Amino acid sequence: MAAAADGRVCSKPIVPASEPQPILSHPTEAAIFLVLVVSPGAEADVADVLGDVSGLKRSVGFRVPEAELSCVVGIGAALWDRLGAGPRPAELHPFRELAGPRHVAVATPGDLLLHIRAHRFDVCFELAQRLMERFRGLAAVVDEVHGFRSFDDRDVLGFVDGTENPEGAAAEGAVLIGAEDPAFAGGSYVIVQKYLHDLLAWDALSTEEQELIVGRTKLSDLELPDDVKPADSHLALNVITGPDGEEQQIMRFNMPFGRVGAAEFGTYYIAYARTAALIERMLSNMFVGDPPGNTDRILDFSTAITGGLFFVPSADLLESLASDAATTTDPPPASPPGGPGEESLRIGSLRAPPN
Numbered sequence: 128m129a130a131a132a133d134g135r136v137c138s139k140p141i142v143p144a145s146e147p148q149p150i151l152s153h154p155t156e157a158a159i160f161l162v163l164v165v166s167p168g169a170e171a172d173v174a175d176v177l178g179d180v181s182g183l184k185r186s187v188g189f190r191v192p193e194a195e196l197s198c199v200v201g202i203g204a205a206l207w208d209r210l211g212a213g214p215r216p217a218e219l220h221p222f223r224e225l226a227g228p229r230h231v232a233v234a235t236p237g238d239l240l241l242h243i244r245a246h247r248f249d250v251c252f253e254l255a256q257r258l259m260e261r262f263r264g265l266a267a268v269v270d271e272v273h274g275f276r277s278f279d280d281r282d283v284l285g286f287v288d289g290t291e292n293p294e295g296a297a298a299e300g301a302v303l304i305g306a307e308d309p310a311f312a313g314g315s316y317v318i319v320q321k322y323l324h325d326l327l328a329w330d331a332l333s334t335e336e337q338e339l340i341v342g343r344t345k346l347s348d349l350e351l352p353d354d355v356k357p358a359d360s361h362l363a364l365n366v367i368t369g370p371d372g373e374e375q376q377i378m379r380f381n382m383p384f385g386r387v388g389a390a391e392f393g394t395y396y397i398a399y400a401r402t403a404a405l406i407e408r409m410l411s412n413m414f415v416g417d418p419p420g421n422t423d424r425i426l427d428f429s430t431a432i433t434g435g436l437f438f439v440p441s442a443d444l445l446e447s448l449a450s451d452a453a454t455t456t457d458p459p460p461a462s463p464p465g466g467p468g469e470e471s472l473r474i475g476s477l478r479a480p481p482n
C-alpha cells in the first residue's frame with residue numbers, strides 16, 4: 128500500500144522509476160560544478176528545464192562521443208517541497224552545519240546542483256552554457272567551480288584521491304537507493320563542499336608528516352599500516368565499518384580547482400551515497416571528532432567554504448518532474464479517466480500501474 132501526497136492510500140503497488148542518472152561514469156579530466164538558487168515562482172519552468180537536461184546533454188555530447196559527457200542533477204530539500212513533487216525522499220533535508228572544536232562544516236544556499244563531467248573541458252563548458260541559457264531568469268548560479276584532473280588523479284595536496292572508491296556492483300550498492308525507500312529507488316544523495324587549502328603551510332611539512340595526516344603514502348599511494356596510521360589521520364576517521372565488519376562505502380569524485388594569481392588552491396569534494404547519513408557520519412568524525420575532539424588533521428590545512436546536500440532522482444523521475452509540475456498547476460480533473468487508480472501519486476513519475 129502506498130500513501131499518496133494528499134494522505135489518501137492507494138491500493139496499488141508503486142512501480143519505481145529506477146533508471147539512474149549517470150552517477151557512476153568514469154573519472155574524467157574535466158568537470159564543472161554549478162550550484163543554483165531558484166527564483167520564487169519559477170518552479171514549474173525550472174522543472175521543465177530539468178526534464179530537458181538529458182536532451183541538452185545529448186545535443187552537445189552526441190557530436191563528441193569520445194568525451195563521454197555526462198550531467199547529474201541534484202535537488203535540494205526546499206526546492207523539492209516547492210516543486211510540489213510529493214513527500215520528500217527519506218533522507219533529503221537541508222545540509223546540517225557541523226561546528227566542532229576547531230573547524231566548521233558550513234551550510235550554504237543551493238536549490239540545484241549540476242555535476243557536469245567529460246574528458247574535455249570545452250564540452251563541459253558548452254553544456255553548462257546551454258543549460259544556463261535555459262535557466263536564465265529562473266535561477267541564479269551561487270557557486271561555479273571548474274575542476275581539472277591533476278596528473279594521476281592527485282589533489283592539490285599532492286595525494287592520489289579516489290583510490291578506495293568502490294567498483295562495479297559494489298559501487299551501485301553503495302550509491303543507489305533500493306528497497307529501503309522504494310518510491311525513490313535508483314536515486315541517490317550527494318553532498319558537496321568546496322575546500323580551500325593553505326598550501327604554504329602544507330608545503331612546509333615534510334612528505335612523511337603529510338603522509339601521517341592523510342594515512343597513505345604520497346608517491347606510491349599505499350595505505351599506512353594500522354600501527355603507523357594516526358587516529359586523527361584522514362583515513363582513520365573515514366573508514367567506517369558496519370555491524371558485519373564490512374567497510375561502508377561512498378563514491379567520491381573530488382576535483383582540484385584554483386586560481387594561481389589569487390593563490391587559491393582548492394578541492395571540490397563531491398560524494399554520492401544511497402544513505403546521506405553515512406557521509407554525515409564521516410563529516411562528524413572529521414569536524415566534531417571521533418572520539419569528540421579527535422578531529423581530522425587534513426582540516427588544519429583545509430577550510431570548507433560551502434556545504435550542500437541534494438537528492439539525485441533517477442533519470443525517469445527527473446524527467447517526470449516536468450510533467451508533474453505542469454499538472455500540479457492545472458486544476459485537477461473532476462474524475463480521473465480510468466478511475467481513482469489512474470491518478471498521479473505526485474511522487475515524480477510514480478503512478479499506479481495499469482490494470
Ligand code: HEM
Binds near residue numbers: 343407
Ligand atoms: C579537504 C578535502 C579532502 C581531501 C583533499 C581528501 C583527500 C583524500 C585522499 C587523498 C584520500 C586517500 C585516497 C582515496 O582513497 O581516495 C581520501 C580518502 C577518503 N576520503 Fe577524503 N578528502 C577530502 C575530504 C573528504 C570528506 C569531506 C570526506 C567525507 C565526508 C572524505 C571521505 C573519504 C573517504 C571515505 C576516503 C576513503 C577511505 C578508505 O576507504 O580508505 N574525504 N581522501
